[in-house]
Amino acid sequence: MGLFFATPLLLAGIAAVAVPIALHMMMRRKPVKLEFPALRFLQQRNVVNRRRLRLRHLLLLLARIAAIVLFVLALSRPTIKGAGWLGDAEGPLSAVFLFDTAPRMEYREGNRTRLDEAKSLAREVIDKLPVASRVAIVDTSDGVAVFSPTITAAKAHLERLETGMPARSLVDGMSEAFRMLEASELPRKEMYVFTDLTNGAFPGDSSPRNVQAQHPSIPVLVVDVGVLAAEDFALGAVYIPNDRIAAGMPLRLSVATSRLGPDEDRSVAIELATSSGQYTRRAQQRLSWKSSTPTSAQFELTGLPVGVQQGRVLIEGSDALEADDERYFTVEVGAPWRVLLAAPFPAARTGLFLTEAIAPTTLKKAGTSRFDVKLIDLKQLVETAWDGFDAIVLVDPPAFPDRTWELLRDWIGTGKGLVTWLGPHAGDPLVFNTPASQTVLGAKLVRVWRSPDASNFMVLSSLDHPMVSAFRRVADSVGWEDFPVNRHWEIESIGLPPESDIQQKNPRGAQNNPPVSSTVVAQWRNGFPAIIEHPLGKGWAVVVTTPVSQAADDPQAWNILATGFEPWPFVMLANESVLYSIDRSERRNVITGNPASIRIDREGVTDAFVKTPKGDEFPVPVDIGKKIITVTATQEAGNYSIRAGAENDGIATGLSANFPTIATDVSRLSPELIVSSFAPEQRFARSEKELVRDVNLERIGAELFGWLIVLAAGAIVLDWWLANRFYAERDDTSQSASSAKDQWSDKTNASQVDQNQPSSSNGISAGKDLDGFGIDEKDPFVLVEGYSDPPPVSPQSGSVVKKRRRRRE
Template identity: 35%
Template sequence: MDFVTPALLFGAAAAALPVVLHLVMRQQPRHLEFPALRFVQRRESANRRRMRLRHLLLLLLRMAVLCLLAFGLARPSIKSSGFIGDQEAPVAAAMVFDTSPRMDYKSENKTRLEEARETADWLVKQLPPDSLVAVLDSTPGQPVFQVDLGAARQRISRLETTAAPQDLWDVIEQAVELLRKGEPERKEMPERKELYVFSDLTKAEWDPRAAAKLRQRLAESLGLGIYVIDVGVKEPQNLALGELRLLAESITRNRPWSLATEVVSTGLAAERAVEVYLVNESGEEEKRAQDIVAVASGASQGTEFSLGPLDTGTHQGFVRMVGADGLAADDRRWFTLDVKPPWKVLVASSPPLYERTRYFTEALAPDGFRQTGRAQFECDVVSFGELPQRTLEDYAVVALVDPGALDDDVWNQLDRYAESGGGVGIFLGAAARPESYQSVAAKRLLPGELGKFPRNFPDGDKYLVISSEQHPMVAKFRPLEGSVPWDAFPIYRYWPLHKRPKGTAVVATCNKEPLLVERPVGKGHVVLMTTPISMLNSAGDEPWNELVRGLENWPYFMLVLQVGSYLAGSTEGQLNYLAGETAVLRLSADERYTTYLLTTPRGDTYRQSADPKQRAIVVTSTAWVGNYQVTAGGEQGGLDRGFSVNLPPSASELGRTDEDGLKQVFGDTEFRLARSRDEIDRQMSTGRVGRELFPLLMALVALVLAVEHVMSNRFYRSERKA
């Protein structure tokens, strides 16, 4: 407990006045001769005791009135924790602003960030002179105190939302640390320290599970006044486009392509038109497709677009939702798509070449697609004897189908090819000779060491399973988890791998023995499959598996296609990112220049150099959503690539938390929540001075006076009657 005017406590000495008056004005009894009657004496003694008790009670009540009056005028206050003192004493204040994209939500023609800026500007004017103010937002940076209050107001007026905000907890922790330690060059800090957090209080931002470290830091910062300023809308209404999903980010020429998204509703039911646009070579936006989507309140409704083939090159565009709503930032999603010529694959096997490779090549390049120019791969089939005469660098993938004994020259040739970035697929069968794979050259390339004899399971009770679901080679199988009938395609024989494979076992048998192992070699990749990829094998009539058999053998074709795409590098070239992620644009040999020009969605241009180790352009700053362009070598025949950046779906989650949710965030640390300027002013007064007891004490004075008045009238009336 503390007092605003402690000097007035000396007024409690006035409580002695009733005692003095009582003693001074006490009537002295007169001595009168009266017959000594025993009954009268007893009655007089009882009356005297009763009168003394009444006078003492009235005396105490009058003393209590004076004490309570002095106590109340001293303005006592109570505060559970923190520094209490003069409201006009300087403070060290840190103002934290949530500048995530959600703060662009507009209500009554004002965004939440504009509301926060106006409130903070008013608040700075209320701070005592000589106060220190630090302004922190969701953009990464070093927190510092502003030079003066004017500089703080100017900093607040320039705040903008960012598409790649850091966690609000991290910003608050930085503010707490600044208030606790101060700045090294600043010797003195005001005693009172205050933290203000301006936010729309969305659940996505105020997740108690992510605030454990913050609670610990706040527990160490005793005496810190914490104020949460709610600038959000109680019942937000918004429509948003969800995550944009491309079937593939890199496709081959003359193939159709598709994309999908959904309309997500918060607080309203509506019908909206969703449109797909492509940007042509002249920079003009061409509308390619449209769909009308109706969505219920609090629900989502998906939509999918299938579009026609595109010419070779990089294509960029966007999907937009027509119509206005509270948050415009999530009404548009950008995308980038690479269209390439078919990847060339060199397939080596033993005669008869067609019979041994036809299922494999048909899976990579179906005959119908080849004839119409829509095949993703272009296969050249040769014998193992022709392999040394081929220039492997002309191919994206080299596949060995059921290889036998190979010379060290071939192993060395394949190793150099993989080191330079090529993809090598080795699909074993009955022709394999494990003893010939023990050379240094072979071991340098192979992901594992083969056992001497294959393992046999004639009952057909073994089948393959995806053992590394996160591997990009099998990414397309993830949405189909549980629906792929692998057990319908038994594995009868396979080559075991001794020891632990040097790579990742992507596919295994149901008894967890590796069937398909991948390992990086230099800049390329090597894939080893220990059961045949084609149905025919060198030993003759006994099949090793039934992956190709049956009418429902689509998993086989899908697996071969994914392995081929991975080895060709199509799964590595990510072109669509979330804000804040590092974008890596991989370059081919003919796309290497000294410098590159990066153009951001805002039109800013920067010179960029390639990372020689990754053979890629690495862009670490993706704070703006939209389409980025990378150019080099001039307009004629030069490089023209790009990538896109979008907001994460969580940026559209506008559901709000409440005071109970905030209590879970702050734990045992006291905080004050305010939603208007009057509430802020009241909470600041309570936080700085404490909760004043003056109104309570004045009410108590009135009550004691009333009791004293009633009792005195009753007592004196009784005396007169007596």
């Protein structure tokens, strides 16, 4: 903000304030001494009258000075520039228009989206830009941020803007815009940020204040196109335990729901896509939507045919934002995963709990089990062919020879999974801990930890890890303290050595990279690791530090995880650990903008074709070695279809992409958070009128001539009023003075005192007419002319020795 003068030379006229000061000094009335008898009450009025007179003179002087200063300033035509936010309008400038193009900008109010409103306001600003200005249109998508060659080209770019999954945050977009403006050779720079000021625009700690502080010289105007009281029905994340289910198994699906606005009842439905692309409804639920109270809808579909199945969950009816009214999913229905479970002799007894947990007999007979388990003795592990199995589960393994560990390492590295439940058969840690075993397990054994008082149990402090994320749905009802663990192995997590062959195969690491450390998934109450996992090549290894192979009546049992009352937490943990360890190279359900990976089990296929939800097609190469295709162009939300190979006997598969919840969050930021998120004195505009006002305030400026002239006139009126108020003639004073003069005249005419004789102490000296008088503070017996309200004078107050009278002309 700055103050400028159209005629600054006229400011020299302020020196004229010396005139009223000089006149004030020269025209002060000097007191005339009049000898008068000493009167006590006149002495008391002296101080009061003197202060009153000084205050009146000072007020008059200030009013006259203010009138002169304001008049001179008005003639100088001062203009405030910076009361708005923009730069000088006298030459070309560089302007960056940053648009928030997240899906929530599709919110409609008055049959107009927020992005349409932003475009309309941006056109008004672009039309008012000086000639030869440089303009850049930047959005939060993955577009290249450059200045357009002409303003016309910038307008064309503006019209092409569409909503989509943001590739960068609004704060990152502002950083890019600042970089462009700093690099511009034009001295005048501007930035416009068009956003809806919602929690989705600035999630978490995302704040532009720090970015603005690094570029204080570049003005920023935030154009608020948001809705102050938005209403919305929203579907959140879709949860499917796994992208693949066994044939005959039901599809269990849940979706989060939320409401912004008044409470209302609406239905949520689930539909499956047919081969023609049409959707058929399979289930529907009526929900009560409570404001700001998240809930969820649960669905279970049975009878799904073998193959890839795609569907959607949708809200019945419509609202202002369609982007969060539908969610999409893809699952593969196929044969159960094959699992090789090796347990100590007798395997039928020691491996019973795990076998029944992951592949219950009733489900196997019904053909709906997700796992096909083969149970063997640990001694038969090496003799059994591992080809065709997706995972191996080791129950209380002993110290294997290094060759066995090496075979396990190589097999896991091809994309398989291993789950190990450590127990008493591990024996001496010094024997068990070999380099080969530590490479596979990612840890070394330290000792057996005992808690005989049943005070130790599993603690899931965080449910963010995929292996335990399923417990979110039942987190409040899991009573791990009801399943105490009396013994467990204390282990020390290690990293794979850099020279390990398996790490060289690991896509996350390579030679000369730091070792890959194991990750702790869950802990015991005493703080030691309960579950750890780490990658091996393309596969994963999971270690649980206590066994589930001992009977409930065994006095040496280490825990009652599988034998306690209703041990459903153990059943969930057993299933989730095996699912996590199995090759997860396929990612069919992703967040928009993230890559999806699909396995293509067909020899000789080199390319696949992907069809987007809008109908566009593009080819994707097949990684022949891994037999996987990776689709990175997933910016659109919806179901994608994929085909590879010949048309008749080719592969038909698919994937689904959904917007993240934050991208469709239209809840308004609080006023306090809006103020604290931006730089101090940040200006906001919500309408075309406010936008034009801010442009004019800075480019044209706000002239103060009118205000200063009004103030100068007010100062003159004040001076006139004060002068008439302070010096108006008072009737009572005149009468009192006249009476006193008559009395003094009669008295002095009667006296016969020699005028040459020195005056006595009780004499008086007459001067001007006694319009007002007071006491001279140097001589209390002398009246001073110029004071009002004289007291009545009595003839008996004393004899007049000498009289001097000065007649008023």
